[in-house]
Amino acid sequence: MASQHITSIFKGGMEFETELHNHKVKIDLFEKDGGKNQGPEPKALMLVSLAGCTGVDIVMILNKMKVGFSNFSIDVDAQLTESVPRIYEFVKLTYRIRVKKHDESKVEKAVDLSQNKYCSVSAMFRKFAKLETEIQFEL
Amino acid sequence: MASQHITSIFKGGMEFETELHNHKVKIDLFEKDGGKNQGPEPKALMLVSLAGCTGVDIVMILNKMKVGFSNFSIDVDAQLTESVPRIYEFVKLTYRIRVKKHDESKVEKAVDLSQNKYCSVSAMFRKFAKLETEIQFEL
Numbered sequence: 247m248a249s250q251h252i253t254s255i256f257k258g259g260m261e262f263e264t265e266l267h268n269h270k271v272k273i274d275l276f277e278k279d280g281g282k283n284q285g286p287e288p289k290a291l292m293l294v295s296l297a298g299c300t301g302v303d304i305v306m307i308l309n310k311m312k313v314g315f316s317n318f319s320i321d322v323d324a325q326l327t328e329s330v331p332r333i334y335e336f337v338k339l340t341y342r343i344r345v346k347k348h349d350e351s352k353v354e355k356a357v358d359l360s361q362n363k364y365c366s367v368s369a370m371f372r373k374f375a376k377l378e379t380e381i382q383f384e385l
Numbered sequence: 386m387a388s389q390h391i392t393s394i395f396k397g398g399m400e401f402e403t404e405l406h407n408h409k410v411k412i413d414l415f416e417k418d419g420g421k422n423q424g425p426e427p428k429a430l431m432l433v434s435l436a437g438c439t440g441v442d443i444v445m446i447l448n449k450m451k452v453g454f455s456n457f458s459i460d461v462d463a464q465l466t467e468s469v470p471r472i473y474e475f476v477k478l479t480y481r482i483r484v485k486k487h488d489e490s491k492v493e494k495a496v497d498l499s500q501n502k503y504c505s506v507s508a509m510f511r512k513f514a515k516l517e518t519e520i521q522f523e524l
Binding site: 255264266273285290325328364 | 390406407412424440503504
């Protein structure tokens with residue numbers, strides 16, 4: 247069975263550092279919460295994980311389909327529950343991308359494949375949040 | 386309703402960059418997967434989020450309890466499902482910490498409070514994975 251292992255080391259204040267594939271990833275809290283903002287706050291990293299997971303799917307699928315694209319970005323808008331623990335309960339992914347008009351349906355296919363077949367982080371998010379997607383084709 | 390917003394921008398290859406509280410967070414894939422390893426792969430960032438979320442809880446609670454501690458780290462061991470999408474299905478958090486003997490029960494209380502009350506990322510993980518915890522007191 248495949249597994250992953252990380253170790254997060256407390257560095258003082260509210261800061262933790264994790265070595266991940268030879269990259270150091272820090273988390274911290276804002277000053278108002280007792281930290282020194284030496285890194286992002288931990289929860290929002292889940293949104294980076296989500297955008298990255300589906301993002302690389304789209305790139306891989308479009309590359310396989312030999313679809314040229316540019317200006318690709320993904321917006322994530324996430325709403326939190328009112329009560330503690332404040333989990334993400336509604337998440338919207340907006341894919342912004344520029345492709346030739348006749349390739350737009352291929353982008354729609356790529357987003358569908360990522361969301362409904364390949365993207366593990368989206369699959370995990372769907373276990374606790376309502377996840378919606380939108381594609382905006384850039385001119 | 387509180388919300389969070391991020392934008393992840395495609396930088397070429399398999400790399401995406403996200404600005405998060407004035408910190409740039411990159412994700413990428415390994416060379417074997419078509420990337421250049423300019424940042425961690427996206428899914429594992431969820432484990433960093435998990436360790437950080439519960440880690441800052443423990444620090445805040447121990448500080449409030451005026452419990453001195455050192456050598457604090459958190460191991461995360463995560464097992465993935467065999468089938469695609471490969472989500473985390475079993476996750477073990479091992480808290481390693483050095484405290485005075487008479488403060489050990491306070492660490493247990495802090496872990497319990499984080500896991501069962503405050504840590505939103507743990508609460509989200511519990512919606513898709515079995516989550517276990519262990520405390521190892523360092524000498």
